[in-house]
Amino acid sequence: MAENCLRNRPLVEVKNVRKEYPIGDEVVVALKRINLNIMRGEICCIFGTSGSGKSTLLNQLAGMEKPTRGDVLIGGVPISRLNEDKLAAFRQRHLGFVFQSYNLLPNLTATENVALPLMFRGVPKPQREAAARKMLCRVGLSNRLDHFPCQMSGGQQQRAGIARAFITRPDVVFADEPTGNLDSHTTVEVMDMICGFARKYHQTIILVSHDPEMASYADRIVKLIDGDIVSDERKPDSERPKAV
Numbered sequence: 001m002a003e004n005c006l007r008n009r010p011l012v013e014v015k016n017v018r019k020e021y022p023i024g025d026e027v028v029v030a031l032k033r034i035n036l037n038i039m040r041g042e043i044c045c046i047f048g049t050s051g052s053g054k055s056t057l058l059n060q061l062a063g064m065e066k067p068t069r070g071d072v073l074i075g076g077v078p079i080s081r082l083n084e085d086k087l088a089a090f091r092q093r094h095l096g097f098v099f100q101s102y103n104l105l106p107n108l109t110a111t112e113n114v115a116l117p118l119m120f121r122g123v124p125k126p127q128r129e130a131a132a133r134k135m136l137c138r139v140g141l142s143n144r145l146d147h148f149p150c151q152m153s154g155g156q157q158q159r160a161g162i163a164r165a166f167i168t169r170p171d172v173v174f175a176d177e178p179t180g181n182l183d184s185h186t187t188v189e190v191m192d193m194i195c196g197f198a199r200k201y202h203q204t205i206i207l208v209s210h211d212p213e214m215a216s217y218a219d220r221i222v223k224l225i226d227g228d229i230v231s232d233e234r235k236p237d238s239e240r241p242k243a244v
Contacts (some may be wrong), residue, residue, distance in 0.1 A: 045221045061190070116164065
């Protein structure tokens with residue numbers, strides 16, 4: 001995908017996206033008419049309170065839901081128009097996810113959890129587990145390689161989640177309230193890791209949060225209220241987070 005994407009073209013394009021949900025005899029409009037371009041290597045925070053539409057927008061960007069109207073393109077590919085099989089294949093190749101609730105499989109070790117994206121790509125077990133162990137060491141979990149999620153703290157589980165999200169070097173990583181269950185010290189560590197990987201590999205991060213502290217890590221803050229973008233602010237280069 002990257003080879004076919006011009007450097008000056010947005011990596012993520014949202015064109016006139018509207019999302020409606022029928023509830024009984026009424027229709028709830030979650031997103032009114034969203035237009036948004038996000039560049040490669042940008043750390044963009046979709047910011048808003050509960051009910052603002054930020055999670056709905058994330059679902060559109062990640063292909064979790066289809067818009068009622070409009071299109072979402074990533075690297076020029078109209079993901080909002082792909083069928084489920086093609087969309088699943090696209091996610092495996094180009095997208096990564098970091099979740100608030102970690103979403104590690106409880107019956108797999110840290111190594112096995114981190115290796116999962118490589119398994120879906122057909123990488124043989126010895127190679128994918130070696131890559132997973134290397135990635136876990138990079139996030140400070142060299143002593144937790146064979147531990148199950150229930151044997152790790154919340155911060156350790158989120159580090160494993162970050163390792164899993166970045167192991168395939170995806171073009172875009174979606175981070176949905178990634179530190180919502182963590183204390184302030186661990187929050188800083190986790191966000192430094194996410195931003196550090198993104199800077200090093202020139203990846204795009206789309207961060208969804210209601211927390212101003214989280215938004216402070218972004219290059220750009222897109223604020224939603226009632227399904228509308230009400231502000232879109234970019235930081236000067238001198239104020240942007242640096243790689244760690």
